[in-house]
Structure formats: C-alpha cells, structure tokens
Amino acid sequence: MVLDCLITFIDQARAFINLAINMILILVICNILWILVLLPILFTKWKKFYAKKREERQQKGTVVGIFHPYCNAGGGGERVLWTVVQAIQNKYPHVHIVIYTGDLDADREWILERTEKVFNMKLRPNIEFVYLYKRKWVEPSTYSHFTLLGQSLGSVWLGFEALNSYIPDIYIDTMGYAFTYPLFKYMAGCLVGSYTHYPIISTDMIRYIHKRTVVNNDNRLIAKFLLFSKAKILYYKLFAYLYGWMGRCADIIMVNSTWTEDHINSIWKCPLKTHRIYPPCSVEHLTALPLLSDEEKGDHIRIVSVAQFRPEKNHPLMLRAMFELRSILKEELWEKIKLICIGSCRDAEDEARVKDLQDLAKHLAMEDNVEFKVNIPYPELVSEMQRGMIGLHTMWNEHFGISIVECMAAGLIMIAHASGGPRCVCWIHFRNYSRNKIHAKRFPFKNVFYDFRADIIEMQEGCVTGFLAQDEMEYAEIISYIVHMHPDERSAIRIAARSSVNRFSGQLFEKEFLRTVEPLFREKQE
The missing domain is CATH 3.40.50.2000 (Glycogen Phosphorylase B;)
Structure with missing residues (x-):
C-alpha cells in the first residue's frame, strides 16, 4: 500500500515537473516570437504612424523640440535651456521651437515673464509649450527603491507622451534623459542632440560604494553590509552599461565640464562626437x-x-x-x-x-x-x-x-x-x-x-x-x-x-553651441 502510494506520488510529481518545463518552454518561445516577430512589426507600424503625424502637423518648416520637463525651475539648467532657445532664435529665426514641459501650473506668458525676471533674457514669442501630464514618473519620490532605473524608464513613458503630442524634426534634450534618445531617433526619425549637465551614473558613485561610504544616493544599510554593497555595485554596473547604450544613440553630445566629459566618455564611449561646452554664465x-x-x-x-x-x-x-x-x-x-x-x-x-x-x-x-x-x-x-x-x-x-x-x-x-x-x-x-x-x-x-x-x-x-x-x-x-x-x-x-x-560667458556659449549643432540643422534643411 505504502509502495503504491509512493509510486503514485512520484508519477504525479514527474507529470507536474514535465508540465512546468513545458510551460517554461512555451513562455520562452513566446518571448522569442515577441522579440523577433511582433516587436519589429510594432516598431515598423510606430515608425509609419509617427511619419504620418509629422506630415499632417500644422507647422511645415523645421521644428526643434527641446525636452526640459522642469523649464520653469529657475536654476542653472534652465539658464542653459533659455540660452539655447535664444541662440536658435538668433541664428535660425524661421525655426519653430517646441518646449516639452511638465509645469502644468504655469502658462506660456508666465514662463516667459519669469525667464525675463530671473535670467534677464527676453525671448521672441515663436515658442510653443507642450505640456506633459506624466512628469511624476521621472521624479525620485515616485520610486522608493531602484530610483535611477525607475526614473530612466519613467522618462521613456514621458517621452512617449511628448512624441504623441508633437513630433519634431530635431530633438534636443537639455536635462540628461538619455533613455528618450532611441525613442525619438529610431521611432520618430528625429536627429538627436544632447546637452548633459550630470551623468545619471558615474564611476565616483561606484567608487564610494566600494569604500562603503554614505553619500546622498546611498543609505547606511547598504554601506554597513558588504553583501548589499556588492549587490548595488552590480546593479550600478549593469545600469551604466544600459545608460551607455542609450547615450550613444545621440547624434551630437554636449557636456558642461571636464568632470562630466570624463564620466560620459567612460560610460557612453563615443568621444569623437562629444563636445565640452561650458554653460552660459552672466x-x-x-x-x-x-x-x-x-x-x-x-x-x-x-x-x-x-x-x-x-x-x-x-x-x-x-x-x-x-x-x-x-x-x-x-x-x-x-x-x-x-x-x-x-x-x-x-x-x-x-x-x-x-x-x-x-x-x-x-x-x-x-x-x-x-x-x-x-x-x-x-x-x-x-x-x-x-x-x-x-x-x-x-x-x-x-x-x-x-x-x-x-x-x-x-x-x-x-x-x-x-x-x-x-x-x-x-x-x-x-x-x-x-x-x-x-x-x-x-x-x-x-x-x-x-x-x-x-x-x-x-x-x-x-x-x-x-x-x-x-x-x-x-x-x-x-x-x-x-x-x-x-x-x-x-x-x-x-x-x-x-x-x-x-x-x-553667454556669448561664447552661444557661439560654441551653434557651431556644434550646425550639422543637425544643415542635414535637416538639405
């Protein structure tokens, strides 16, 4: 009796294991089919969809889309943004400028008035603001764990919202959201420029975890236990590899300092198209x-x-x-x-x-x-x-x-x-x-x-x-x-x-910026 029960249990366990293996194989095959078949089909349909939207848009000339979800913040990054806008307006007066922002509580007039008040800069009115309602997905408070990865994937979601709202010809990111570059380049067919103030991940951050030092992007628990520190180092290295792949999608890369240039070159690994342009100062x-x-x-x-x-x-x-x-x-x-x-x-x-x-x-x-x-x-x-x-x-x-x-x-x-x-x-x-x-x-x-x-x-x-x-x-x-x-x-x-x-100086920044991005405008105009 006991032997029969044992044999029955073994047969049932074997059947369950075989069923589990078959289910895993089915899932693997489905994923392979998704990657090799369905994803390329969706990608092709998206490209056609965005190409049609570009043809149907009201503005027929060259459109420059600038991605800056916090354009009304009033900091140094915003000074770069508005100096970029001013430089484009001076050199290419007929170009239509679109700014993607998540500042829902500020209308166009208020933002331009604040820019003049804070930065002493008066801009021409040929600027259109596209408001993004999903900005919370790039805010660190949204993610209690894996904040860097969460914000980066959230920027893709925010980028989709921007792209569905208005398709530009030239896309310039002035906040460092590198995970949006493949989206605009490969799906929307945009030329991509990047001005990076601060790398999302840097070798300094990894070095501080090696030393098990508490800094503002770490916590005491991770610094205290070696196992947690090792795990976070692995997470940072994998994230840095993914970040580098995304960054290399940009056609032109601009950085604001020697320190940033060193880190971007070590992670993105494309020094020949990386240009150091010091930010504009008054x-x-x-x-x-x-x-x-x-x-x-x-x-x-x-x-x-x-x-x-x-x-x-x-x-x-x-x-x-x-x-x-x-x-x-x-x-x-x-x-x-x-x-x-x-x-x-x-x-x-x-x-x-x-x-x-x-x-x-x-x-x-x-x-x-x-x-x-x-x-x-x-x-x-x-x-x-x-x-x-x-x-x-x-x-x-x-x-x-x-x-x-x-x-x-x-x-x-x-x-x-x-x-x-x-x-x-x-x-x-x-x-x-x-x-x-x-x-x-x-x-x-x-x-x-x-x-x-x-x-x-x-x-x-x-x-x-x-x-x-x-x-x-x-x-x-x-x-x-x-x-x-x-x-x-x-x-x-x-x-x-x-x-x-x-x-x-601001004048030197404008000169260097226009010299660097000139190939984007030349290629689009041709």
Whole structure:
C-alpha cells in the first residue's frame, strides 16, 4: 500500500515537473516570437504612424523640440535651456521651437515673464509649450527603491507622451534623459542632440560604494553590509552599461565640464562626437559691477549662497559650518556675520526643505545670523552678490557650478566643495594647519594635492581665485581666514577671480553651441 502510494506520488510529481518545463518552454518561445516577430512589426507600424503625424502637423518648416520637463525651475539648467532657445532664435529665426514641459501650473506668458525676471533674457514669442501630464514618473519620490532605473524608464513613458503630442524634426534634450534618445531617433526619425549637465551614473558613485561610504544616493544599510554593497555595485554596473547604450544613440553630445566629459566618455564611449561646452554664465553684466569696499558694504559680513533648495545642494552643511565658525570667531565679530541663502523652489517639497533649514538654524541658535531668500528677482540677486564678501557652495560632485562662476564675477570670494567641476589646480587640506597658521598673513601653500583637470577655481601661489573645502570644519576655518585677511589680499583674489571667468560667458556659449549643432540643422534643411 505504502509502495503504491509512493509510486503514485512520484508519477504525479514527474507529470507536474514535465508540465512546468513545458510551460517554461512555451513562455520562452513566446518571448522569442515577441522579440523577433511582433516587436519589429510594432516598431515598423510606430515608425509609419509617427511619419504620418509629422506630415499632417500644422507647422511645415523645421521644428526643434527641446525636452526640459522642469523649464520653469529657475536654476542653472534652465539658464542653459533659455540660452539655447535664444541662440536658435538668433541664428535660425524661421525655426519653430517646441518646449516639452511638465509645469502644468504655469502658462506660456508666465514662463516667459519669469525667464525675463530671473535670467534677464527676453525671448521672441515663436515658442510653443507642450505640456506633459506624466512628469511624476521621472521624479525620485515616485520610486522608493531602484530610483535611477525607475526614473530612466519613467522618462521613456514621458517621452512617449511628448512624441504623441508633437513630433519634431530635431530633438534636443537639455536635462540628461538619455533613455528618450532611441525613442525619438529610431521611432520618430528625429536627429538627436544632447546637452548633459550630470551623468545619471558615474564611476565616483561606484567608487564610494566600494569604500562603503554614505553619500546622498546611498543609505547606511547598504554601506554597513558588504553583501548589499556588492549587490548595488552590480546593479550600478549593469545600469551604466544600459545608460551607455542609450547615450550613444545621440547624434551630437554636449557636456558642461571636464568632470562630466570624463564620466560620459567612460560610460557612453563615443568621444569623437562629444563636445565640452561650458554653460552660459552672466559674467558680462556682473564683471561690469563696481567692486565695493568693506565700508560700502555696511557693518555686516555677508556670506552669500546661491543654490536651488534641493537635497544635493547640501544646505545643512552650510549651517553646520556656520556653527563651527561661531566657535572660532570672537563674539563681537560673530555678531557681524550673516549667511544669506538664496535659491528657487520648484514645488512643495522644496518649500518644506526651506522650512526644515529654518528649523535647523533655530536649533543651532543661529536664526539671527541666517536669512533665506526664495525666488527673488534677478536685480535683487545681483545686489546681494555685490554686497557680499564670501560666496558659499557645498554640493558634493557639482558637475560645473554656474552660481560659483557668477559669484566670482560679481566679486565674491568663493568657497566651493573640493570635488567635481569646481576642483582647483592645486588645493590645500586645511586640517594640516593649526588655526594660528590659517590666520597667518601669508597663506601656507606647502602641502597640496595636484589636479590639472580644473574648470573653475584655481589655487596656486600668485593665482588664487577661490578656495575649496570638504567638511564643516574646513569651511569654517577658510571663512575665518578670509575674514581676517587684509583688504588688499581680498581685493587681489576678487580681481584674479573676475579675470578668470570670461571663458564662461553667454556669448561664447552661444557661439560654441551653434557651431556644434550646425550639422543637425544643415542635414535637416538639405
């Protein structure tokens, strides 16, 4: 009896296993058929559909579609966007420009008015805005896990919405959504240009996971356990391979700094069509401003930060640096210190972030020494930079740093994070010096780390254009050092910084941009 039951059970198990194998084989065959047969058919039908839509569109001339879902954000990326629009309008006045945006709460007139107010740029009215309703799919808050992959796949979904709304002849992405390139190139038959501010994945991110260091794109649990770190490294490497494949679909690639160029070349592997074009900065207007003396600036020592209120900008580091500064300075000098945090808010999350920073300032008992100015007009921004003594920038691995350049042009002595684009030719690790040496009349240039791939800040003896730091103590010590400088020394740094920023002008950006994208327009016109 037992033997018969055992035989029956074995036969049933064998039948179940055979059924499972057959089901798996059927699924595999269906997937192969989908990939080899159905997908090419759908792809061909999509191409015909989009080609027909292009023929039927009202605008018959050349149409340039610019993909920038946050065009009303008011940051450095948006300055690039509007300078690109202005350059195209100047060179190709008959080209119709379409901007894909997810700013549903702002109409065309409001966006153009804000552009003129924030960037001091007046554009021609031949701009059409196509509103995207699925922008949430590219927002990091939508994905609690696998955020990079989620945002990238979400950008494809958003790209489909853009493509179905309006088909351009030339597609230019100014935010770095590389996963949309195959969609516009192969399905819609567009020529594709890319301006990348920041690679989605970089070798720096992988290196920090190797070191098991906690950064803003990692968490403590992954850094703590080796197995989780190994798994995330594998995920990043696979994602980097996919990201590189997508990026290579662009016909012309533009990057904003040496740092970004190095990472894009290592991942996308197409250096021959990659061009480094520094982003446009308002240096012409700012360098014309008179440099005010300490007496003309008033009683306060104003430290100015210009950065959007986003997590990566690391405003809490500024507040912690100010807390450390208080322990260094004498009380009568500390009372003169004022940190002015200037930036724009995109949404309710950014506004909540400002409230959290205000609460942190109160917690550190510094509310009288910190002031937040949100979404202020451009003239007020210029006035604040002109009245300030020191500029502060704390983002780790900042890809370039438009605000750093503009602060230098306005006459601020910049202190930026010692990473990414702002790295200098040689910089000093301040922990090697006591506070007495830091405040010496002559700055000690003995122990330095060399990096000859700098873009913005240089720090060599006889050619100091700014300073760099890594943590709150270094920031505090450098601020204290600058405050105790002789006015003539501060003036020399300001003059050297101003003379170094001409290579970042808006005019030079327009010239280089138009030269780079000219093949796209020539091919389309032919």
